[in-house]
Amino acid sequence: MHTNTLPAQADTGKQVIVGINSTILFLLAYLMCHIAYQGATIMTAMSNGIQTELFPGHIQFKLFDSQWETNAVISTYAAGPFVCLALAFIFFPLFNLYKTKRGLKKVFFLWATLHGLNTFFGSMVAGTLVKGGFWYAVRWAVISNALAGFVAFIFFLVLIGIGILMAPAFLQACDSKTLMKFTNRQKMLFTTVFMPWIVGSLFIYLLKVPDFQLYEGLILLSLSLVLIPVYFMNQHNLFSQTIPAPQKTKIAWASLIILLAGALIFRLSLMNGISFG
Template sequence: MNLDLSRTVSPTESSKASITALNSIVLYGLAFLLAYGVHQLATAAMAHRLGIPLTLHLSHVQFLIPDRQWWRIAVIAVYGVGPFLSLLLAIGAGLLFWFYGRGRKGRLKLFYFWLALHAFNLVLGGLIAGSFTQLGFWYVPRWLFVEGGTAFPIALAVLGGIIAVITGYKAAVAFLQSHDSRTMMLYANRGQLIFTGLLVPWVVGSLLLAALKWPDLTTYEGLLFVTMGLFLLPLSISSRNELFQDTVPTPRKTTIAWAFVGAFLLLALLWRLVFNAGITLS
């Protein structure tokens, strides 16, 4: 994949690339917090409904019962409800993007795009991260098909990885349609768009989110940031080869999305304040 980052760019292109990177980082982070929040709150709500005491932390849900007190239905319900709602959220965000976002100007369509990817990653990436850590979504196939041992969840994780790669590769046009700037959409600037609109938000956004969760960041959640690459790296390659360079007839001017910046900072602050000490439900 040749991003052609050595090409000389004009001050206008450089400014738009920087703004694109900032907006993409913010929307990447905001979408993750929303998707992960839905996942964790659903998990906690199901456990609470089943009478399982728990504590919600910055990066994980701690269940306050010993392993021997779990029963099969509880394991499947508690660890399955989050990925199930995440899948619905991914589908919903994808439909919003396709029918209400891509043909309109503004940054909301880029938010839908990131939300769909993050939510889908909580499902597919959750299978992969769980196979490495034997935590999270891994428990669902493990307890659904006990006779399959650990081989079945691993096979599902491999399948999930393949689906993630295919999804990312096929999402190139959607990624390009999520941007308004005529300058950044030019094929000559495709390398800059991929770098600032995909790779920078993935790396910088993930580091910021990891810092937000520190020192509670779990290996499982850390791996979710890595598995996002199964979507984004094929997407980068496909976008580089995609000749599509159209945008909406009246695109929005490339400026910092202050409303989304404020929303991200506020949500991150609330996340830290609310979950830092842990919330216990008994």
């Protein structure tokens, strides 16, 4: 009995380590996109003569609603999503470059691509539900509430389409020969797709509470529109190969230290707000 349980224990250990690493890289990619989003928003607001104050979960614009001008609304609220979309177009080619190489860079590039795309398309879906964020830019640009809602519906479908198209990428990003066996497909998909999203979203919530915003939560939830198709599209994908000499499965300690240090700096520096402009 002892010898029979050893392989199963080893497989479980590898699954846990792969899940931890995927979650770490999910969060690092999120923080990168989030900081880029906030930075672009603040710089655009400053260029429009708007003073801002940055907190863990939101940006406070220091002017009355009646003082907003149309161009300022559109540019300020659209800057972050468009910067993240640009990041997605930068990181996807990098993923393609590294997908046949060993290591975790390709996992980071994959999550960075998905966070960038979701921040653009998901921000509109989430913003439409709460009447805020990216929705302001689209609403003020197209005049009609109905047209803004139609754009959100199209973006909703686009996210599902992204999940369908990006599904094979999660198989290509996995270096574990054990998890890549077709018999372990469900374990592999839970570990590399849903575990990072669930645990990562909880980490983000704890990082920002009590300033965590509904808008932010809905953006994270909109990522499910990508990940659910990824899961089901890969259920019957017979692809089970990985690179010839994959990297040994071990915790990415350096990435974990960077994540924890970055999260601590993020939290402590923004607790009382930072003013710009």
